Amino acid sequence: MADETVPGGESLAALLHEQRRFEPPAAFAAQANAQPGIYEEAAADRLRFWEQQAERLEWGQRWERVLDWELPFAKWFVGGKLNVSVNCVDRHVAAGLGERVAFHWEGEPGDTRTITYADLQRMVCQAANALESLGVRAGDTVAIYMPMLPETVAAMLACARIGAPHTVVFGGFSAEALAGRIQDCDARVVITADGGYRRGAPSGLKPAVDEALQSCPNVRSVLVVRRTGQDVAWQEGRDVWWHDLVERQPTTHEAQLFDAEHPLYIMYTSGTTAKPKGILHTSGGYLTHVSATHRLVFDIKPEQDVFWTAADIGWVTGHSYIVYGPLANGTTSVMYEGTPDTPARDRWWQIVERYKVTILYTAPTTIRTFMKWGEQHLEGHDLSSLRLLGSVGEPINPEAWMWYRRHVGGERCPIVDTWWQTETGGIMISPLPGITATKPGAAMRPLPGISADVVDDQGRSVGNGQGGYLVLTEPWPGMLRGIWGDPERYRQTYWSRFPNWYFAGDGAKRDEDGDIWLLGRVDDVMNVSGHRISTTEVEHALVGHPAVAEAAVVGASDPTTGQAIVAFVTVKGEAADDPSAGAVLVGELRNHVAKEIGPIAKPRQIILTPELPKTRSGKIMRRLLRDVAEHRELGDVTTLMDPTVVNMIGEKLAQTP
Ligand code: 6R9
Numbered sequence: 001m002a003d004e005t006v007p008g009g010e011s012l013a014a015l016l017h018e019q020r021r022f023e024p025p026a027a028f029a030a031q032a033n034a035q036p037g038i039y040e041e042a043a044a045d046r047l048r049f050w051e052q053q054a055e056r057l058e059w060g061q062r063w064e065r066v067l068d069w070e071l072p073f074a075k076w077f078v079g080g081k082l083n084v085s086v087n088c089v090d091r092h093v094a095a096g097l098g099e100r101v102a103f104h105w106e107g108e109p110g111d112t113r114t115i116t117y118a119d120l121q122r123m124v125c126q127a128a129n130a131l132e133s134l135g136v137r138a139g140d141t142v143a144i145y146m147p148m149l150p151e152t153v154a155a156m157l158a159c160a161r162i163g164a165p166h167t168v169v170f171g172g173f174s175a176e177a178l179a180g181r182i183q184d185c186d187a188r189v190v191i192t193a194d195g196g197y198r199r200g201a202p203s204g205l206k207p208a209v210d211e212a213l214q215s216c217p218n219v220r221s222v223l224v225v226r227r228t229g230q231d232v233a234w235q236e237g238r239d240v241w242w243h244d245l246v247e248r249q250p251t252t253h254e255a256q257l258f259d260a261e262h263p264l265y266i267m268y269t270s271g272t273t274a275k276p277k278g279i280l281h282t283s284g285g286y287l288t289h290v291s292a293t294h295r296l297v298f299d300i301k302p303e304q305d306v307f308w309t310a311a312d313i314g315w316v317t318g319h320s321y322i323v324y325g326p327l328a329n330g331t332t333s334v335m336y337e338g339t340p341d342t343p344a345r346d347r348w349w350q351i352v353e354r355y356k357v358t359i360l361y362t363a364p365t366t367i368r369t370f371m372k373w374g375e376q377h378l379e380g381h382d383l384s385s386l387r388l389l390g391s392v393g394e395p396i397n398p399e400a401w402m403w404y405r406r407h408v409g410g411e412r413c414p415i416v417d418t419w420w421q422t423e424t425g426g427i428m429i430s431p432l433p434g435i436t437a438t439k440p441g442a443a444m445r446p447l448p449g450i451s452a453d454v455v456d457d458q459g460r461s462v463g464n465g466q467g468g469y470l471v472l473t474e475p476w477p478g479m480l481r482g483i484w485g486d487p488e489r490y491r492q493t494y495w496s497r498f499p500n501w502y503f504a505g506d507g508a509k510r511d512e513d514g515d516i517w518l519l520g521r522v523d524d525v526m527n528v529s530g531h532r533i534s535t536t537e538v539e540h541a542l543v544g545h546p547a548v549a550e551a552a553v554v555g556a557s558d559p560t561t562g563q564a565i566v567a568f569v570t571v572k573g574e575a576a577d578d579p580s581a582g583a584v585l586v587g588e589l590r591n592h593v594a595k596e597i598g599p600i601a602k603p604r605q606i607i608l609t610p611e612l613p614k615t616r617s618g619k620i621m622r623r624l625l626r627d628v629a630e631h632r633e634l635g636d637v638t639t640l641m642d643p644t645v646v647n648m649i650g651e652k653l654a655q656t657p
Helices: 012-016 026-031 038-044 046-054 084-097 117-133 150-162 175-185 206-213 242-248 284-297 316-328 347-355 364-373 398-408 487-495 535-543 579-596 622-629 644-655
Strands: 065-070 073-078 101-106 112-116 142-145 166-168 189-193 195-198 201-204 221-225 239-241 263-269 277-282 306-309 332-336 359-362 388-391 415-417 452-455 466-472 502-510 516-521 525-528 531-534 548-558 562-571 605-608
Touching: 038 046, 046 065, 046 284, 073 284, 084 117, 084 150, 084 316, 101 117, 101 150, 112 117, 117 150, 117 242, 142 150, 142 175, 150 166, 150 263, 150 316, 166 175, 175 206, 175 263, 175 277, 175 579, 189 206, 201 206, 206 221, 221 242, 239 242, 263 316, 277 284, 284 316, 306 316, 306 347, 316 332, 332 347, 364 398, 364 562, 388 398, 398 415, 452 502, 466 516, 487 502, 516 525, 525 548, 531 535, 535 548, 535 562, 535 579, 548 622, 562 579, 562 622, 579 605, 605 644, 622 644
Parallel strands: 101 332, 142 166, 142 189, 166 263, 189 221, 221 239, 306 332, 306 359, 359 388, 388 415, 525 562, 562 605
Antiparallel strands: 065 073, 101 112, 195 201, 263 277, 452 466, 466 502, 502 516, 525 531, 548 562
């Protein structure tokens, strides 16, 4: 992997020379939730460590065993029973904290709402009653396709309360993508909104639901929150307004206990094939993992902190660190509906100042966008409330890390670079603020209770600056329990590369001190602005267009988005030779991909070419296309059927805007 570049453009060689270290400030260390000794304690008895974390939750019935492990299937807290929504809401109200703010919510147009734990309890109970009135029972799946609203959280917790696993589909996904997910998990009820605000304008969601449901005949009810007030089509008997149904329900609801392994949610994520995988998370272990990591990694003091995960609820980061982790810990969070540059590029810094945010958690792509906009947008805003910063979603390049530290953190806030995945449920590798001396660009060490390694092809541990594959060598409580409806794919995807370990799909290196640096995906998954998109998924969308003969898609490093999608396409007919027809077609293809998958999957560049580089056995050589897209020297071309093809493609690329 020696010549690889990581997102942000820094080379592995440059990372190896990164020498800066930042010791935890003494005052921070003195008050931190995680104190030295925690690693040794957890290492001495891993299961006991997790059991202690589970004891921080409220259980209706205690577990009999901490873990049943039949590789690759884990059961945590076997025999235990709890209710996730009671843990996130009711127990705090019962403890007298009903007036504590759960969310400072801010809409993009500037409207605000303050939701206390008591408010949230009423909302969740009403929504749970409403779902039951629509016939939703424990075990039924519910699809949620919503903007960032308090009702979105209430909808998720209401599902959890009645034992109905939810699948939240990111509002940026297309009708097609939504339909695929609804069909895969056979959801019968969809919760949505008329629309939400994005970039200063209302953007519709209900129309996409209407379109999706044309191919989802099993959906019987659509519950619609009124957010933007835009006109929506209405199907009597199927569609019902949230304010008509939910807000008329009783504000109490008796929660039942569910088994620790009862399904909590399914989150679809891109794999290496065209079909997204439904990652299944269950209740007791997941909640233990996200609440413990939220407390230790973000040093949460629920009486004082104002926590802000600036991510969408539709991604796992939102599930674990906007909803389940923070609420399980009784935290006050900020939730913001819209984009960072609406109405101006200092919107986030206004929010930090207004709510006195103490902990900010966001993605490198956003940090790089702020860098591009310039630090003048932060000036004049009082950011002195901040005491800790977090990063997630992709490798953070040292330059962005340093900018974050200097301009957002005022050189005083520790930074936690947190590595994890939809599949892991919660944070796995991260510094512990107060203990770990951080290095710009390194996720550092597996958390207490987590076992990870970096290994070569043969499964041998590497060290001293060598690169390899990241593996997780012991089960952990937040781990996925499988792929919805496809146990074989679960085994194949994660547990076959190395026989006894979980293969994460990420490259990593371990430095001389034993600290871990993540290097990006080693498979065909791209990471665009922290969103996982499979190359195959985009190829699939492109070849679905009538003009396209063949398509090959690669991720190329991009200074802002980490990776960007570059597509090489051969077309049927004349378009490839006729530049004006070609330009029109390229525009059409970009929109086609946006429609099939979502705007985030729009290729940055589409290069029309008469040929794709293929091996003699006919396999498209994506590795070479990646070299071309990155303007790198080409690797081995000897297996190519026609070596002149790559040069020609390189020339085409140079001519493509
Ligand atoms: C939480 C989340 C998972 C993939 C993962 C890796 C990349 C996430 C990272 C990171 C380097 C970090 N990733 N955090 N790479 N450093 N701190 O992002 O989940 O959407 O499933 O993506 O994201 O490649 O495998 P998900």
